Amino acid sequence: QADDYRGVPAITNFTWMPARNMCLVVKVDQAEAFAPVATFGRWVILAGGIALLVVAGIGVGLARTITRPVRALQAGAARFGRGELDVRLPETAGDELGALAREFNIMAAALSREQTLLRHRLERMYALSSDLICAAGFDGYLKEVNPAFERVLGFRQDEMMMSPFIEFVHPDDRAATQAVVATLADGQTLAAFENRYRCKDGSWKWLLWNASSDPREQLIFAMAHDVTERKEADTKLKKTLADVERSNKELEQFAYVASHDLQEPLRMVSSYTQLLAKRFEGQLDRDAQDFIGYAVDGANRMQRLIQDLLMYSRVTTRGRPYELVDLHQVLGEAVANLQAAISESGALVSNGDLPALIADRTQLVQVFQNLIGNAIKFHKEVEPPRVHISARRDGEEWIISVKDNGIGIDPKHFSRLFVIFQRLHGPQQYPGTGIGLALCQRIVARHGGRIWVESAPGQGSEFLFTLKA
Numbered sequence: 316q317a318d319d320y321r322g323v324p325a326i327t328n329f330t331w332m333p334a335r336n337m338c339l340v341v342k343v344d345q346a347e348a349f350a351p352v353a354t355f356g357r358w359v360i361l362a363g364g365i366a367l368l369v370v371a372g373i374g375v376g377l378a379r380t381i382t383r384p385v386r387a388l389q390a391g392a393a394r395f396g397r398g399e400l401d402v403r404l405p406e407t408a409g410d411e412l413g414a415l416a417r418e419f420n421i422m423a424a425a426l427s428r429e430q431t432l433l434r435h436r437l438e439r440m441y442a443l444s445s446d447l448i449c450a451a452g453f454d455g456y457l458k459e460v461n462p463a464f465e466r467v468l469g470f471r472q473d474e475m476m477m478s479p480f481i482e483f484v485h486p487d488d489r490a491a492t493q494a495v496v497a498t499l500a501d502g503q504t505l506a507a508f509e510n511r512y513r514c515k516d517g518s519w520k521w522l523l524w525n526a527s528s529d530p531r532e533q534l535i536f537a538m539a540h541d542v543t544e545r546k547e548a549d550t551k552l553k554k555t556l557a558d559v560e561r562s563n564k565e566l567e568q569f570a571y572v573a574s575h576d577l578q579e580p581l582r583m584v585s586s587y588t589q590l591l592a593k594r595f596e597g598q599l600d601r602d603a604q605d606f607i608g609y610a611v612d613g614a615n616r617m618q619r620l621i622q623d624l625l626m627y628s629r630v631t632t633r634g635r636p637y638e639l640v641d642l643h644q645v646l647g648e649a650v651a652n653l654q655a656a657i658s659e660s661g662a663l664v665s666n667g668d669l670p671a672l673i674a675d676r677t678q679l680v681q682v683f684q685n686l687i688g689n690a691i692k693f694h695k696e697v698e699p700p701r702v703h704i705s706a707r708r709d710g711e712e713w714i715i716s717v718k719d720n721g722i723g724i725d726p727k728h729f730s731r732l733f734v735i736f737q738r739l740h741g742p743q744q745y746p747g748t749g750i751g752l753a754l755c756q757r758i759v760a761r762h763g764g765r766i767w768v769e770s771a772p773g774q775g776s777e778f779l780f781t782l783k784a
Contacts, residue, residue: 325342446539447538448460448463448537448538449475449537450534451534451535452533452534452535453500453534453535454533455481456479457476459476467520468513469514470514470515484510484511485512491510492510495526499528502528505526506525508524508526509524509542510522510524520543521541521545522540523540525537585610585611638673638676639673640672641669641671642669642706643669645676645680646666646704649681649684650687652680653687653688656692657691661699661700662690662700662702665701666704667704667706669705670706670708672782672783673783674762674782678758678762683704685754686778687702690719690721693721693722695721695722700719700720702719703716703717704716704718711783712782713784714781715780715782716777716778716779717777717778718775718778719777720775721776723772724770724771724772724776725771726770733753733756733766755780759782762782764780764782764783765780766778767779767780
């Protein structure tokens with residue numbers, strides 16, 4: 316390649332001919348030589364460009380065909396996630412995306428039906444609930460109330476929402492209620508409180524509230540239960556307890572009077588009657604001596620009744636502090652106190668393993684002494700008394716048994732056994748005032764237990780009582 320004489324690029328070729336002593340030169344312009352190639356190149360480029368445009372068009376069409384339903388599915392899922400359960404996707408038949416869209420629509424329809432059913436159920440529960448349900452704004456007004464407000468308080472729903480809810484609260488409860496509302500508005504999530512709400516007839520209802528707040532919506536959601544009957548019952552119970560306490564104090568005062576003021580005249584009657592019997596000994600006939608004996612016996616018996624009543628009244632007021640006591644030692648002390656009666660009757664008192672527990676030692680001695688004393692007193696004439704004391708654990712308590720081989724008790728009399736001054740036998744047959752078992756019951760009750768009897772005529776008796784373990 317070289318430029319010709321004109322300075323135009325050309326393609327040349329030459330050969331030397333020795334025979335003729337000449338050089339043959341062939342030349343053609345480069346432009347002319349490459350013109351077909353350039354033309355072909357332009358056609359190739361044009362064809363390639365057209366092919367690229369066609370491919371790009373097909374690609375764009377395919378991309379749109381694929382991405383459009385994907386984007387629609389993505390947008391529908393986003394709306395569905397925001398709670399728009401009525402959203403539905405266009406269904407394209409015959410491909411996987413169409414099948415996915417159909418399944419999505421089926422799921423959305425099912426969830427929409429379930430939400431509608433749940434909403435209806437909640438609305439029915441909301442309307443039928445006996446509890447008061449409401450939504451109150453941080454501005455102090457009720458925004459929504461259920462029909463229970465009208466059933467309980469008498470106000471229509473619109474009447475409840477016309478005034479600040481604090482105006483319906485009892486004046487004595489407003490400060491506490493506003494304090495709770497303030498804590499809920501400040502971000503506390505849950506609160507429980509009681510207050511009195513005014514009814515349309517002017518009366519007041521005690522309501523027990525459970526409330527939670529939603530700072531985003533500036534709302535307090537609350538539910539209240541009418542506890543008026545419980546509150547009134549508590550008030551009556553407190554009054555009853557106050558009356559019982561006052562009665563106990565009066566009983567204690569009476570016992571004090573009985574122990575001091577009443578016993579002195581009885582001692583005088585008994586003493587002077589006995590002086591008369593001694594002074595006129597041998598001068599009085601048999602009837603006069605019997606009359607004096609009756610008077611002395613009556614005075615002494617009256618004195619014992621007063622002393623027993625005093626002991627009964629002081630079970631709760633004069634009881635000693637509880638301490639750890641070993642029932643073996645308690646039983647031993649009771650048996651020692653009964654030693655004269657045991658020796659006289661030939662009684663045998665035995666026992667099994669007994670626990671140690673927290674109790675009033677002196678009062679438990681009285682319980683064992685009364686129960687064992689009764690077993691000795693009411694024994695059969697044909698055999699000496701046999702008394703056995705045992706204990707068994709039953710959950711959180713001990714059951715103590717005092718079993719004898721005595722005359723037994725008819726079950727029809729069980730209800731009278733633990734009533735004060737109730738006797739199944741006359742004082743001539745079996746001495747006593749009839750207060751022993753009543754005293755046992757009062758002591759056991761003070762210790763949080765119970766006492767009962769299992770018996771039959773002629774079969775002996777088993778008295779059982781419980782003590783906390």
